[in-house]
Amino acid sequence: MRLVSYRSQDRWRVGAVLGSAVHDVDHALTGNGRPGLAPATTRELLRRYGDVLDEVDAAVRRAAAELPSARVGEVTDLHLGPPVDDPQKVLCIGLNYDDHVAETGRALPAHPDVFAKFASTLLGPGDEIHCSQVTDNLDFEGELAVVIGRTGRDVEPGAALDLVAGVMVLNDITARDLQYRGTQWLAGKAVDASTPCGPALVTLDEVGDPQNLELETRVNGVRMQRSNTKHMIFPIAYLVSYVSRFLTLSPGDVISTGTPKGIGSKRNPPQWLRPGDVVEVEVERVGTLRNTVR
Numbered sequence: 001m002r003l004v005s006y007r008s009q010d011r012w013r014v015g016a017v018l019g020s021a022v023h024d025v026d027h028a029l030t031g032n033g034r035p036g037l038a039p040a041t042t043r044e045l046l047r048r049y050g051d052v053l054d055e056v057d058a059a060v061r062r063a064a065a066e067l068p069s070a071r072v073g074e075v076t077d078l079h080l081g082p083p084v085d086d087p088q089k090v091l092c093i094g095l096n097y098d099d100h101v102a103e104t105g106r107a108l109p110a111h112p113d114v115f116a117k118f119a120s121t122l123l124g125p126g127d128e129i130h131c132s133q134v135t136d137n138l139d140f141e142g143e144l145a146v147v148i149g150r151t152g153r154d155v156e157p158g159a160a161l162d163l164v165a166g167v168m169v170l171n172d173i174t175a176r177d178l179q180y181r182g183t184q185w186l187a188g189k190a191v192d193a194s195t196p197c198g199p200a201l202v203t204l205d206e207v208g209d210p211q212n213l214e215l216e217t218r219v220n221g222v223r224m225q226r227s228n229t230k231h232m233i234f235p236i237a238y239l240v241s242y243v244s245r246f247l248t249l250s251p252g253d254v255i256s257t258g259t260p261k262g263i264g265s266k267r268n269p270p271q272w273l274r275p276g277d278v279v280e281v282e283v284e285r286v287g288t289l290r291n292t293v294r
């Protein structure tokens, strides 16, 4: 299933993409005699149905065939937001690809390097990145992000993927000057409207092995990063388990798994994002995230 947030009457609602059309998930559930969602958001869907996403998928498919009113429109005609518009937590992992660690000149980490972003940084696919005014050093980080589907605490790595609903593409846009003014990275990672994600939350059954996906970042069509998620230092199951040792993971929480080599700041000379630049992050079987800088 490919879940999106789409704008309707000044709210985000959760939809499922089938072919080129979006179907309203709350409508599909109630039309199939299932309890609806209030609010009708992705996070509420995961909270109520995170254990039985295959049943949600079946309800959406039945609605697509038998319930024309559940069809919202063509995906290209809708304003899409972050697939989870209001996560409780957005965690990121720094330094999780060895070629990226090497370009930063640091030693390989002994533990995952965990930091946070605010939900207020999140943008949808196609939204403009409006933060070039606050920094001269705007940079990209193409990443695969995991979305949590079930509540979990203190899970073993072998059971950690059971907590994961699916994955999405995320661009961990960073203001490098703000990032390195102090010892905390927060300011450089917290700029309003700086973190595009999507285009959809793709459930794991549709992705297959999340640890073998090609990842590529392009700026104005020129390839800047290319790797595969198999090169992560700490794989997804380890990351989810590690984080769950000290906090409770909740439906809708996001964990972005780090970026490979090739970020703008480590190029010679550095290549910063400028207004008008188009940044694309593509992950195999997950999708392409394309945003313009303003």
Ligand code: ZN
Binding pocket: 092, 093, 094, 141, 143, 172, 256, 258, 259
């Ligand atoms: Zn990052």
